[in-house]
Amino acid sequence: MSAPTVKEITSALNKELQMQHDISLVFGKLFDYDDIDFQNLLQLSQESILLAGTPLAQMYDIFPWLFKCLPGPHNIIFSNYARLIFFLRKEIEKHNRDWDPFNHRDFVDTYIAEIDKTLDLFEAGTETVTNTLLFALLYMMKYSEKVQDEIEREIGLSRQPCLTDKINMPYTEAVIHETLRVANLVPLNLNRMASKDTTLGGYFIPQGTVLIANLSSVLHDKTEWEKPDMFYPQHFLNEHGHFCKRQAFFPGSAGKRMCLGEQLAHMELFLFFFL
Template identity: 35%
Template sequence: MFFTVALVETFLMHMFTTAGALLGALLLLLVIYLLSIDSSNSPEKEKEPPGPKPLPLLGNLHQLDLRRLHVSLSDLSKKYGSVFQVHFGPKKVVVLSGYKTVKQALVNQAEEFGERDITPVFQDINEGHGIVFANGESWKTMRRFALSTLRDFGMGKKLIEDKIIEETHFLNKVFEHFQGNPFDTTQPVNYAVSNIISAIVYGNRFEYEDPKFKDVVDRANKNIRMIGSTVIQIYNMCPVLGPWLKTWTELMKNIESNRREMQELVNRLQETLNPLDCRGFIDSFFIRKQSIEDSGENASHFHDQNLLITVSNLFVAGTDTTGTTLRWGLLFMAKYPNIQDRVHEEIDRVLAGHEPATEDRKNLPYTDAVIHEIQRLADIVPMNIPHSTSCDVHFNGYFIKKGTCVLPLLTSVLKDENEWETPNTFNPAHFLDENGQLIKRDAFMPFSAGRRMCLGEGLARMELFLFFTSLFQHFRFTPPPGVSEDDLDLTPVMGLIYNPSPHKLCAVSRMERQQN
């Protein structure tokens, strides 16, 4: 059984190392049992979504592969339909599958499904603050402020476009340094993308060799992997286990280290703050806070903890998602050289040697379609981030209680067999009409939808286009010598965000290639 494998890997390693851990586990099981008795005695008067029958205490964990949970849930949807429920231990979760069902919930009933379900690990990290794992007035205030400030600093505009174009120069130089030899693209890509958020938040970029910058970005990337691990999934079901889980302990240490580094930067910016010269998001935060206080109002949501966690959210959302998607793009192009050939041909013909700009997107429909298909097939957040119902909901003939955790499966949207001609194949034609022009597909939801959709979508789209186009204007990406395209592994590494498996690529200068 899948759950047995996970328990062997986790519980035997972490849980029974001390007598105290065993006692804590027994107490936990007693609490869970009492809770399950309480919930089982509550009369249900309305029809709930169908689903597999749960076992006492374990729920449906014995039927789920925690290492590929999105696949297990997708398989269950084939049996139970587009709305069904499962139990992660004692916790009931309603799963939404397929484009029409997910859209109905997140778009058509956005208010009812608009709350965030905050699991124990995200409560530990965010403590109810920030903009991703928060609810209520604090979330509304911080989201509005973040969105308006990002726009003020050029999200989707020429100002930020210039910063991205500048950063493409630094990234290209790093790739050139390897002189066509195999290398791991993870760090340079993550550093480049992180610098765009740094420019918006702090008002400046960092050198890729800056040790503190490297440590912060690398730790954040590692944290994303750990948060999605089997161990942390089990912790979310049994949080009392935290102190005995090595992964949880390491995660908390990494979070604290990054917060200290961030606090130092915030302190320096606060000491040199000039309201007449706003350098970035952090300056705007302090200026807004002072403005509210000067007006005699209570700036209750504009406090240091909310600032640090909001900034952390921006970095995670703005670095890992875009950086991961870009690395998937490089891997896909090395895997499918014929598609890469067409990208090169279009870029050479349209740009004719000049530096790519956002306005070129409309004249590069095939390249744009390829980027869309990378986002679709990479499917980097297949589970979405859990939602919660804000009230009792009647949905598609079923009753869902207020406060129920809801998983709108993005993978079921991006690979919906009723929406995509070849859902499991890399096919840029999904986004092209008969004349080769880009078309909009309603089931294209890599940024989710509704009240909780990614607020940095415009920035991410601009970054992906400019970084991708610049890199393929300068380089051809190939597998390492002795490795064929067929050998390149497209199996993702599990995490909160699904990264490509560890691999190396060769970035061959196209100028040198053409001269030879």
């Protein structure tokens, strides 16, 4: 077996760094890298995200009644989530024993009364960012020249990047946004349910109907993107080379149920992109 390359080592370290950062926010502590629970958590979370993007898993989202009793990746995902929930409940029980309503140490303390939301907070804030960074590193093997020029011009080699640099680095911003578009980590979004009878696009939707949003159809719409099936940062640059937002850019859904942490994720991606 050949020795790992520097890029492979850096990629692995960056991913674990991001995971540790998110875990410290949720649980108020860091885990040792050789901690068995922590390593299992990494493996289960990554496996679930990868399987969720497979065709069979997406078919389950569309036809759950058909696949409910059939074998497939959805069963592995459910098993992994059950183990993740078990791990989280152990941590929450520890927080409950010395919980102080007037002194919140972390997100678990803050949301101790809303336990069911903890898994969503942990999962949504960890794997999405880390996997987007992995996609970005992959694309940088081919498209790094302009990004490197911008880094050397605006940041140099003597300091760390900061959020105020974003405005002066339009190409890097475009690369990060294009990575989110092409990576398309949650192609069918998360299932929603109509809270009341409503009409959408001329169709009547009864209360209780499960709704699935096909984000892929928007992120790869040929009428919205010049080169929808290619990695093309110019999608987010105008004729003057300035960064510009696109109306069809919905990697975290849209409306009242869009990802609450999307702005935080954009800030994290920009800062961790340079590590």
